[in-house]
């Protein structure tokens with residue numbers, strides 16, 4: 001029997017701190033007027049020292065699991081799409097797995113720039129359709145504020161922090177992820193790059209002095225590439241789903257620049273009200289941009305059960321990706337906030353205890369084996 005991958009849960013988390021264009025204009029040569037007219041951005045969220053890609057991922061994932069009404073022990077795959085992982089390794093996905101207590105899950109990070117969330121959705125849906133996995137958590141999360149040069153007006157006005165997550169579940173009922181595609185063109189890699197911190201240019205005093213630990217971007221070229229692929233990918237994925245443009249209720253595009261979204265709308269011959277836009281409040285949150293927009297589209301009832309939505313993104317790599325989704329209803333009934341908090345504490349406290357016990361056990365185990373070795377010598 002055919003398997004289908006349905007989105008049954010969704011959640012998002014953004015830092016509390018809001019940084020407006022006016023605030024930016026106090027320390028870098030820019031203006032609210034320039035940023036709004038050239039990008040559509042009015043403000044963005046910036047992580048506090050206590051917040052990180054993992055903490056935002058975990059908060060978004062907990063919310064998505066609550067909406068799905070699925071306990072973490074039933075999750076068997078966790079993908080975190082990010083260009084700002086907690087560490088190079090271990091993966092942020094493993095930190096999420098540990099915090100949730102998803103003891104049956106495989107977990108890994110995925111790096112595909114701003115297209116990362118759709119890449120993750122594509123892979124998780126394929127795994128569910130193939131029958132190798134039943135419940136997958138796909139997360140897009142970033143703390144771009146940590147790799148942005150706050151003196152560089154070409155980039156610092158664009159980016160923001162946040163996370164969004166969905167729970168995908170296998171079902172025999174048709175629907176869910178109807179079609180998806182992922183593409184890449186590595187010849188454009190240097191157009192959007194973080195030069196230092198990898199094996200090519202490890203972090204060093206010289207690398208930091210040259211600002212190689214910050215995002216570098218050729219904005220104009222990325223813009224030209226984006227306007228080309230947004231239309232192409234949208235048409236391609238809709239055809240793959242056997243649909244026509246008229247069959248699509250909402251397009252959720254990567255929120256990089258309102259002018260890119262407007263160009264895509266024009267090329268597709270669609271009015272702007274068919275596109276979901278929240279770039280004004282979050283800026284470009286890279287891999288988190290689409291899942292955050294998806295959550296807000298649901299909250300604002302722009303996406304309702306039975307609707308068909310196209311998600312489409314482009315980003316560093318260069319990469320681009322698109323997916324068509326038939327929207328379902330949440331499984332779990334919304335609970336009062338206090339009950340939700342209590343439920344989360346009881347659900348995730350054992351996971352924290354389990355994690356601490358495992359660490360303690362590992363230390364004791366190492367200690368015992370050392371003693372036994374010494375006695376044997």
Ligand code: UT7
Pocket residue numbers: 029030031034035038039114153154157192217218219220221222223226256257284286314315316
């Ligand atoms: O998720 C993928 C990540 N990246 C993107 O999607 C970015 C795609 N690119 C873009 O969104 C646009 O190219 C930008 C928003 C980055 C730039 O907009 P633009 O209309 O392409 O501007 P520009 O780079 O052609 O620069 C025009 C002028 C320049 O001044 P001159 O050389 O004409 O005197 C810039 O120095 O605007 C200047 N400028 C600024 N002025 C005030 C650039 N950034 C700023 C700024 N405030 N923040």
